[in-house]
Structures are given as C-alpha cells and as structure tokens.
Amino acid sequence: MSKTHRIAVWSGPRNMSTTMMRSFGARADCVPVDEPFYAAWLVGAGEVHPMQEAILASQPADPDGVxxxxxxxxPEGKTVQYQKQMTHHMLPEFPLAWAPACAHAFLVRHPARVIASYVRKMEVLTLEAIGFPQQARLFDEIAAQTGKVPPVVDSDRILADPEGMLRRLCTALSLPWDAAMLSWAPGPKPEDGAWAPHWYDAVWKSEGFGAEAGALPVHTGVAAEIEKEALEIYERLLEYHV
Structure with a gap:
C-alpha cells in the first residue's frame, strides 16, 4: 500500500503560493487543497474580503471541520495532498495539534516584492496583512509540534532554478521527484478557491514558473517601514533554506 504524503506549505499572500500549488497539482499522484482556512479566518478575525459571500459558501468556517x-x-489513486496554507489565516486560537500528521514547508519571498504585488490588489497594507509575523510564529510552533525544523524555500530562488529547487524541496519532504511539476496547462483548475477570479488572473495565464525576478521594487513611507520590519523575519527564515 502506497504511503500517503500530506504536505502543508505555509506562505504569506502574493508569494507565488498559487504557482507552487499549480506545480504540485501537475503531479498525477497529487490532490491540491487551496487555502482551506480562508473562510474560518474571515469569520474568526471579522475580516471582509473581495468575494466574501462566495468564500463563506464554499468552505467550512469551523476550524475543526477544516x-x-x-x-x-x-481520493482513489492519489497519494499526495498539497495544502496551500496561508500564514495569516491560521489564527493563534486555531488548533495545531493536527500538524504532526503532515510534512511542512515554508515558502518565503522578499517583502519588497510581496508589498508591490499586494498593493495592486488591496487598498490597506499592514505587516499582519502580508503574513510575516504569523509566518514566524507558525514556523516556531510547527517545529515544536512536530519535532522537526521545517524546510524553507524562497520564491526568487525557485524562479532562478525551478527544477533544482523543487528537487531539493521534494527531498526535504521525503517525496519522489516528478518532472511534471515544471509545467501545466493554463486556465482555471478544479481545486481553485472561490476567490480565484479576484486573485488568480496571472496564474490562469501561466504554463510554468516564468522568468527570473528582476530588481527589487523600491518603497517609501509606510510601505518602506513595513518592508523593514518584514525583512528581519524573512532573513531569519532564510537561514533554513533547503
């Protein structure tokens, strides 16, 4: 009997997380799960997001149900579950006792790039909205829960060497490498969350990881201050890169 691999990859928003879900979803053995705690977070945090009603109708809002x-x-024929998990969705009061049932990894991105992408979709920018403090907390809590330091991968390094970085991530997760992870057909996918029409326009056009990242965006004012705070967390997590 084939072993079941449940993989939770923790990311902040605008961090190439949907592209990574596409990559793993291209494996014939994998079933992706898109942001399973989104509705629970909206209710628990009292947040209002684009496509709110559709999101709440599409998922359980009770963390235990999630x-x-x-x-x-x-599903029959699937042995890998890829959970696209968003760090800001996992409120401190949500249970984490289930963590040892999964292998975990953290997907990071330079905050300058995260901020530039985020403000194109949302009007209000805060450090918490881009998920860096939550990512740091969850990294420590999951390491404590599982007894293992989760591997970390950086979006820019993946774009620079998709096969090399994905091979190393698969090894860290005790998952066989599959070259199918390098490309996929464009368009929506069955696993895409109800929020996809608002957020996934670029991913729907993609067929792979695309070009390497260019120069870092330069921010001023509040955005620059938020970048400075987030950068400390980003650099700490990079110490555990695969």
Whole structure:
C-alpha cells in the first residue's frame, strides 16, 4: 500500500503560493487543497474580503471541520495532498495539534516584492496583512509540534532554478521527484478557491514558473517601514533554506 504524503506549505499572500500549488497539482499522484482556512479566518478575525459571500459558501468556517477535511482519506489513486496554507489565516486560537500528521514547508519571498504585488490588489497594507509575523510564529510552533525544523524555500530562488529547487524541496519532504511539476496547462483548475477570479488572473495565464525576478521594487513611507520590519523575519527564515 502506497504511503500517503500530506504536505502543508505555509506562505504569506502574493508569494507565488498559487504557482507552487499549480506545480504540485501537475503531479498525477497529487490532490491540491487551496487555502482551506480562508473562510474560518474571515469569520474568526471579522475580516471582509473581495468575494466574501462566495468564500463563506464554499468552505467550512469551523476550524475543526477544516482539519477533519484535511485529514480525511484522499481520493482513489492519489497519494499526495498539497495544502496551500496561508500564514495569516491560521489564527493563534486555531488548533495545531493536527500538524504532526503532515510534512511542512515554508515558502518565503522578499517583502519588497510581496508589498508591490499586494498593493495592486488591496487598498490597506499592514505587516499582519502580508503574513510575516504569523509566518514566524507558525514556523516556531510547527517545529515544536512536530519535532522537526521545517524546510524553507524562497520564491526568487525557485524562479532562478525551478527544477533544482523543487528537487531539493521534494527531498526535504521525503517525496519522489516528478518532472511534471515544471509545467501545466493554463486556465482555471478544479481545486481553485472561490476567490480565484479576484486573485488568480496571472496564474490562469501561466504554463510554468516564468522568468527570473528582476530588481527589487523600491518603497517609501509606510510601505518602506513595513518592508523593514518584514525583512528581519524573512532573513531569519532564510537561514533554513533547503
């Protein structure tokens, strides 16, 4: 009987997380799960986001219900579950006792790039909105829960060497390498969340990882201050890059 691999990859928003979900979803053995705690976070945090009603109708808003779904048997023929997890969705009061049932990794991106992408979609920018403090907290908590330091991968390094970085990530997750992870057909996918029409326009056009990242955006004012705070967290997590 084939072993089931449940993989939770933790990212902030605008961090190439959907592209990574596409990559793993291109594997014939994998079933992706798109931001399973989104509705639970909206309710728990009292937030209002684009496509709010559609999101709440599409997912359980009870964290225990979300966890039960994540730990349920996989569809026939699937042995890998890829969870695209957003760090800001995991409120401190949400249970994490399920963490040892999964392998975990953290996807990071330079905050200058995250901020530039985020403000194109959302009007209000805060450090918490881009998920860096939550990523640091979850990194420490998951390491404590599982007894393992989660591997970290950086978006820019993946763009510079998709196959090399993905091979190293698969090794760190005890997952066989699959070259199918390097490309996929464009367009929406069945696993895309209800929020996809607002956020996934670029990913829907993609067929792979695309070009290497260019020069870092330069921010001023509040955005520059937020970048400075986020950079400390980013650089700490980079110490654990695969």
């Amino acid at each position: 966890i039960a779904g994540l730990l349920a048997p996989l």
